[in-house]
Amino acid sequence: MVDHARPPLSPAGLVLRLAGIGAVVALVAGAFAYVNGTLDPQRLRPKTLVNALETNNGVHPGFRRNHAKGVCVAGYFESSAQARAYSSAEVFSAAKTPVIGRFALPSGNPYAPDSSVPIRSFAVQFSQANGQQWRTGMNSMPVFPVGTPEAFYAMLKAGASAPATGKPNPAGMPAFFAAHPETAAFLTWVKTAKPSASYATETYNGINAFYLVGADGKRQAVRWEVVPQSQDAVGDTAPAGADFLEKDLVQRLAAGPLRWQLNMTLANPGDPLDDASKTWTGEHKVLNAGTLVLQTSQPQAQGDCRDINFDPLILPSGIEASNDPLLAARSAAYASSYLRRAGEVSALHSAPQESKP
Amino acid sequence: MNAQPRFFAPLARLLHWLMALMIIAMLFIGAGMAASVSERHEWLIHLHKPLGIAILALVIVRLVVRFATRQPPLPVDLPLWQVLAAKASHLVLYALMLVLPLLGWAMISAAGDPVMLSSSVQLPALVAANAPLFAVLRKAHGFLAYLLFLTVLLHLAAALFHGLIRRDGVLQSMTGTKD
Numbered sequence: 001m002v003d004h005a006r007p008p009l010s011p012a013g014l015v016l017r018l019a020g021i022g023a024v025v026a027l028v029a030g031a032f033a034y035v036n037g038t039l040d041p042q043r044l045r046p047k048t049l050v051n052a053l054e055t056n057n058g059v060h061p062g063f064r065r066n067h068a069k070g071v072c073v074a075g076y077f078e079s080s081a082q083a084r085a086y087s088s089a090e091v092f093s094a095a096k097t098p099v100i101g102r103f104a105l106p107s108g109n110p111y112a113p114d115s116s117v118p119i120r121s122f123a124v125q126f127s128q129a130n131g132q133q134w135r136t137g138m139n140s141m142p143v144f145p146v147g148t149p150e151a152f153y154a155m156l157k158a159g160a161s162a163p164a165t166g167k168p169n170p171a172g173m174p175a176f177f178a179a180h181p182e183t184a185a186f187l188t189w190v191k192t193a194k195p196s197a198s199y200a201t202e203t204y205n206g207i208n209a210f211y212l213v214g215a216d217g218k219r220q221a222v223r224w225e226v227v228p229q230s231q232d233a234v235g236d237t238a239p240a241g242a243d244f245l246e247k248d249l250v251q252r253l254a255a256g257p258l259r260w261q262l263n264m265t266l267a268n269p270g271d272p273l274d275d276a277s278k279t280w281t282g283e284h285k286v287l288n289a290g291t292l293v294l295q296t297s298q299p300q301a302q303g304d305c306r307d308i309n310f311d312p313l314i315l316p317s318g319i320e321a322s323n324d325p326l327l328a329a330r331s332a333a334y335a336s337s338y339l340r341r342a343g344e345v346s347a348l349h350s351a352p353q354e355s356k357p
Numbered sequence: 358m359n360a361q362p363r364f365f366a367p368l369a370r371l372l373h374w375l376m377a378l379m380i381i382a383m384l385f386i387g388a389g390m391a392a393s394v395s396e397r398h399e400w401l402i403h404l405h406k407p408l409g410i411a412i413l414a415l416v417i418v419r420l421v422v423r424f425a426t427r428q429p430p431l432p433v434d435l436p437l438w439q440v441l442a443a444k445a446s447h448l449v450l451y452a453l454m455l456v457l458p459l460l461g462w463a464m465i466s467a468a469g470d471p472v473m474l475s476s477s478v479q480l481p482a483l484v485a486a487n488a489p490l491f492a493v494l495r496k497a498h499g500f501l502a503y504l505l506f507l508t509v510l511l512h513l514a515a516a517l518f519h520g521l522i523r524r525d526g527v528l529q530s531m532t533g534t535k536d
Contacts, residue, residue: 009522037393046398132471132479133471307469307488313399315476320476325396328399329398332393338491342468343493345488
């Protein structure tokens with residue numbers, strides 16, 4: 001085994017070989033430190049985004065780091081025949097698919113008054129009988145303010161509080177919007193948007209593009225939205241008080257189920273599939289994919305939606321992501337937020353559930 | 358009694374080098390996807406899951422091969438601390454190769470997410486959905502992956518030390534080269 005015949009190494013040879021071993025190990029370790037971001041501090045990482053959300057909103061243990069204030073709902077989805085030709089997903093072929101959802105406000109502050117923002121969000125998990133799931137996080141605005149995670153991060157930084165005053169710099173957001181012309185479509189919408197009095201009267205948009213994939217493998221780019229059916233007209237003014245949305249929802253559900261129609265807007269050639277800040281203009285074919293029926297609600301602190309990460313890239317076979325860069329960023333950042341709050345579930349129970357006066 | 362083998366069995370060597378490539382790739386994929394919000398995050402995750410399950414399957418085969426074949430002995434003149442370090446590091450490597458994929462599988466299950474290896478291949482949940490358990494498993498997955506990376510570095514340094522400094526045939530027992 002041991003080859004005693006080998007000549008001993010000269011001191012220089014020994015040093016050289018040891019240095020060579022050190023160099024190989026250092027090279028591998030260095031490459032790893034680059035890949036994990038240690039040697040690449042400028043890179044936008046999931047934790048960079050979630051840290052920025054925590055900086056802007058404060059740390060509220062147990063709560064989602066964004067869309068922190070919300071309520072759990074449950075019900076089912078009834079498919080129509082229209083999406084079946086476009087997608088092989090079981091959710092469109094099964095008559096009924098159970099859903100768990102969550103309505104929320106788009107802020108990382110769980111105590112934000114309901115009238116503080118004109119935007120509401122609706123996240124849904126469809127649980128197919130075959131075990132696959134479809135999760136989507138939708139918002140009441142038709143477009144996202146920006147199209148890339150880098151611009152989203154810049155927007156968070158622009159809205160951050162100055163350490164000296166504890167208040168956001170008033171020039172921050174105007175300067176950001178001026179530097180980001182892609183926010184124009186969102187700004188046009190937000191000008192006329194008012195905080196709604198109810199979650200039930202809103203249309204919720206998937207915003208990002210996805211592909212419906214048929215059994216034949218054919219891919220059709222779409223954006224989806226859910227449109228309220230026979231719920232009170234939009235335009236109700238928000239009542240006084242800070243926590244009216246959840247009460248309104250509980251009241252409405254006590255009177256009967258709430259329904260939304262799931263629409264799939266088929267992309268025309270030339271529609272941007274990778275830029276959620278752009279509207280799809282002109283005539284579009286819209287499929288009625290089915291009806292989302294909500295029957296019950298639960299407070300989020302112990303509700304079934306609490307432990308769900310509404311990662312928009314949890315998709316069933318038959319629905320695929322587009323190359324919209326926000327999708328991967330949402331998936332990555334949600335995972336980071338989920339890890340933080342999953343370890344803090346017990347803190348949620350001791351947190352006050354009402355807005356701070 | 359047969360003479361002690363000079364080399365690991367050919368199948369053991371094949372598994373070693375194949376898994377060496379897979380595990381190093383896996384460590385870089387994992388570190389990269391956890392530190393990225395770009396599209397890389399998505400396609401790395403789609404590599405990470407099936408590759409992890411492949412490693413889990415191979416390590417089971419490898420353990421069977423390990424117990425079914427004879428290992429070449431360490432050199433008789435190897436200092437005791439190096440013998441112990443070699444044995445302990447091999448134990449850590451085998452344990453982590455087995456535990457890391459199971460932790461990954463379990464943590465996805467604990468998050469309540471479907472365990473998808475592709476758009477249609479799904480594994481059953483290893484544990485019931487449980488968010489606090491997810492947090493523990495996810496942190497353990499990351500921490501132990503770093504421990505595996507450090508052990509792999511140590512293993513690499515030791516292999517080169519045997520091959521270039523001691524020149525005692527230990528590196529050759531796995532490369533299969535005669536000299």
